[in-house]
Amino acid sequence: DAGVTQSPTHLIKTRGQQVTLRCSPKSGHDTVSWYQQALGQGPQFIFQYYEEEERQRGNFPDRFSGHQFPNYSSELNVNALLLGDSALYLCASSDRTRSSGRASYNEQFFGPGTRLTVL
Amino acid sequence: LAKTTQPISMDSYEGQEVNITCSHNNIATNDYITWYQQFPSQGPRFIIQGYKTKVTNEVASLFIPADRKSSTLSLPRVSLSDTAVYYCLVGAFSSGSARQLTFGSGTQLTVLP
Secondary structure (H helix, E strand, O other), X not given: OOOOEEEOXXXXXXXXXOEEEEEEOOOOOOEEEEEEEOOXXXXXXXXXXXXXXXXXXXXXXXXXXXXXXXXXXXXXXXOOOOHHHOEEEXXXXXXXXXXXXXXXXXXXXXXXXXXXXXX | OOOOEOOOEEXXXXXXXXXXXXXXXXXXXXXXXXXXXXXXXXXXXXXXXXXXXXXXXXXXXXXXXXXXXXXXXXXXXXXXXXXXXXXXEEEOOOOOOOOOOOOOOXXXXXXXX
């Protein structure tokens, strides 16, 4: 059973360009979340998708957008790249329907990430 | 979202038990405590989660006192491969959705031979 996969592994862009990162969730998962992790920092939540719509969003500008496809895979798009966008971009998938105990607990499984370098 | 405080780094030797403590003074009634492990250039990996008292799985134990204002991740008999960053997260879960995870800076654990 494949886990979460992301492509590409590494990417180098220049300022002002646009980039698209891709994520395939773990089999059976319907929810995809994206995180940005700068060097030496913890991951920061960008947004989450399920049922092909953005459901939650962190404190990121509109330059960051996404999409979810009917097969639950997802894309993260970043326009007008800045040097500060250089980071490891992580995708996490989960199953919304799974619950445990007093609350709905959806363990999130992370992919290996895409390392984006903006020059 | 409850703020968490962890030591920036810890060193240990192979075979020792390691305890990493996390402070979360403003934890809310519905909040759970979750720990993740992250190796360089990899995504975080779920280790353990708990609400109160003690939780144990095949890789770690989680101790939570009655006031829940702190928690301790215990790793028995660490090996070199346990060298990683460990994150403590606190938050509630909502029905029908996966909550956004709020990571702090984590604790860099270095296991020495």
